Structure formats: structure tokens, C-alpha cells
Amino acid sequence: MAETNKSIVILGAAGMLGTDLAAELTAQGIAPAVFDLPAFDITDSDQVANAISGCDLVINCAAYTNVEKAESEPELAYKVNADAVGRLGNIASAQGVKVLHISTDFVFDGTLDRPYVETDDTNALSIYGKSKLEGEKLLLAANPDSCIIRIQWTYGNNGNNFIKKLVSLAQRGKPLRVVDDQVGSPTATEQVSAAICKLIKNMPTGIFHLAAAGFVSRFDMAKFIFDKLAIKADLTSCKTSDFSSAAQRPLNSRLDCSKISSLLDGPIESWQNSLEKYLKQFRE
Ligand SMILES: NC(=O)c1ccc[n+]([C@@H]2O[C@H](COP(=O)([O-])OP(=O)(O)OC[C@H]3O[C@@H](n4cnc5c(N)ncnc54)[C@H](OP(=O)(O)O)[C@@H]3O)[C@@H](O)[C@H]2O)c1
Numbered sequence: 001m002a003e004t005n006k007s008i009v010i011l012g013a014a015g016m017l018g019t020d021l022a023a024e025l026t027a028q029g030i031a032p033a034v035f036d037l038p039a040f041d042i043t044d045s046d047q048v049a050n051a052i053s054g055c056d057l058v059i060n061c062a063a064y065t066n067v068e069k070a071e072s073e074p075e076l077a078y079k080v081n082a083d084a085v086g087r088l089g090n091i092a093s094a095q096g097v098k099v100l101h102i103s104t105d106f107v108f109d110g111t112l113d114r115p116y117v118e119t120d121d122t123n124a125l126s127i128y129g130k131s132k133l134e135g136e137k138l139l140l141a142a143n144p145d146s147c148i149i150r151i152q153w154t155y156g157n158n159g160n161n162f163i164k165k166l167v168s169l170a171q172r173g174k175p176l177r178v179v180d181d182q183v184g185s186p187t188a189t190e191q192v193s194a195a196i197c198k199l200i201k202n203m204p205t206g207i208f209h210l211a212a213a214g215f216v217s218r219f220d221m222a223k224f225i226f227d228k229l230a231i232k233a234d235l236t237s238c239k240t241s242d243f244s245s246a247a248q249r250p251l252n253s254r255l256d257c258s259k260i261s262s263l264l265d266g267p268i269e270s271w272q273n274s275l276e277k278y279l280k281q282f283r284e
Helices: 016-027 045-052 074-095 127-142 162-171 189-199 218-228 271-283
Strands: 008-011 033-035 057-060 098-104 147-151 176-179 206-209 235-238
Touching: 008 016, 008 045, 016 189, 033 045, 045 074, 057 074, 074 098, 074 127, 098 127, 127 147, 147 189, 162 176, 162 218, 162 271, 176 218, 218 235, 218 271
Parallel strands: 008 033, 008 057, 057 098, 098 147, 147 206, 176 235
Antiparallel strands: none
């Protein structure tokens, strides 16, 4: 992808979050230099060194994100999500470049009965979660001044996501079974991008949790979506254990966002408000 500005570099800029983040930065007058597969591979140290050379901040949105497939491709998941992130930390450190890295609620096992704070013990259940957790550790070891933002249940305009799949299946009259025992906060990538833009003005160090305000089960989220879109869906609830999936997922994905909230200008928008705005595209 074309390079436009060297003060901020986005890796993984063609992904769901990277696309919205690049647009938000550009709207704020700081068009970033953007890199992604196939022209750019984060596992190639020379390419990383060239990409971030001369910039002030690198934001890493590049990741191996296929949670199910990672169970059968652990080497690739670790190569992208862990080893490459550690090397990015070393290269950035040598060049005096600040790193902001995106991570996930999947670093937790979801067994706590309250929202997770940044200092809670991690215990990833899946290869994806374990590889992302290893990436966090390697990055902080290589570059302790880095900023890591753990996000969750994100949806955006670019690519496919849980919401698009639900709406598409319901519109085609397919029966839907959605789990009611996974709880979290559906979070718009536009919301994450806006928060990152505010945060980088002061560039904090350490781990932060970021999600839309409030919590909901996947099943209640589906009900909310069909209610707002006036779709009469054939929807029933079920349990995570009713599905046989390769990767285990945390049931409690709630993130406590108090730490990051204190650094943002205003309150974090509720999942209902941002999701309602997102759903407008399905009515048009
Ligand atoms: N989506 C969620 O619900 C969610 C939840 C929590 C955290 N996150 C985190 O949010 C971040 C952004 O993810 P996303 O949702 O935007 O996922 P995404 O759409 O899959 O974006 C990831 C991007 O990284 C690229 N990539 C993969 N391997 C690469 C490599 N070797 N070199 C360079 N780029 C590579 C992907 O390219 P290809 O598409 O060509 O593979 C894709 O463009 C990730 O760190 C992810 O772990 C996501």
C-alpha cells in the first residue's frame, strides 16, 4: 500500500480495524503510512525496519485473527502474533520509535465473575489467545515503553463480522442459534479508532482495556439487532457447549475500561448507541 506520511505508520492497515484507524487519522489531518499483506509482511524484519524507519509511532493492527484455524496452524499464529511482535519491539526500540499494539480479551480465560482489569492474571484458552498473550509479553520485554490496547468483539465496515453474518442469515430466513453464556461488549472499530486518536496525543505506556460501555450476551445482542432492524428472525438461545468448535472461547469477555476512560476526553459510548448507528447500513 502507498506511503503517505512518516510520522505514524499502521501495520495491518487493510484489516477491519486498520482501515477505520487510517481513515480516522487521515480525517484528523495526520494521514498515516500504511502497510499490509501481500506487499508487506510483519514476519520479515527487514520489511519492518524499512516500514517504520523515520516514523514517530507505529500502530500494529496486523495479526493472525482466524481463531478456529489457529488451532491447526499454531506455528503461523505464533509467528505473526508473537515472534513478529517481539521483533517489532526490538526494531522500534533501536530506532527510537514508539509502539502501540492491539491485543485482545482472549488473553483471559473468562472465569472471573466481574469485568477484567489490566492487572488480572492472564490465562488464554486458545492458540490465538496464547499467541496474542505471548506477543504482549515479548513486546513489553523488548520495548517496555510500548502501549498495548486490548479490545474485544469488534465490528466494522471492512470485512466480515458476527453482525453481518447474523443479519444475512436472518434475512434469508435461516434458523439461528446464538449462545447466551458469552458476555462482552460489541465495540465498533470506529470507536476504537477515535479512542486511539485521542490517546496518541499523550502516548501513554502500559496495558489498557478498551470496549464500548455496558455488557450483553451474544444472544441478547442478536435480539437487539433484529429488534432494531424489525427482522422477524427464527432465533433461539443455546450454550457455548452446544457447539463443537476447535478453539475454546472465554465466557466472560467483559473488560473494565476505567483506566483508559480517565485518559479520554469524554465517556465511552454505550454498545447500544454505536451498534444502532452501525445498523443503519442494513436499512438502506
Ligand atoms: N475482530 C475482533 O473481534 C478482535 C477482538 C479483539 C482483538 N482484536 C485484535 O484487533 C487487531 C486488528 O484485528 P482486525 O479485527 O482488524 O482483524 P483483521 O481484519 O484480520 O486484520 C488483521 C490484518 O493483519 C493482516 N496480516 C495478517 N498477517 C500478516 C502479516 N504476516 N504481515 C502483515 N499483515 C498481516 C491481515 O491481512 P490478511 O487479511 O491478508 O490476512 C489483516 O489485514 C488484531 O490485533 C486482533 O487480534 C480483534
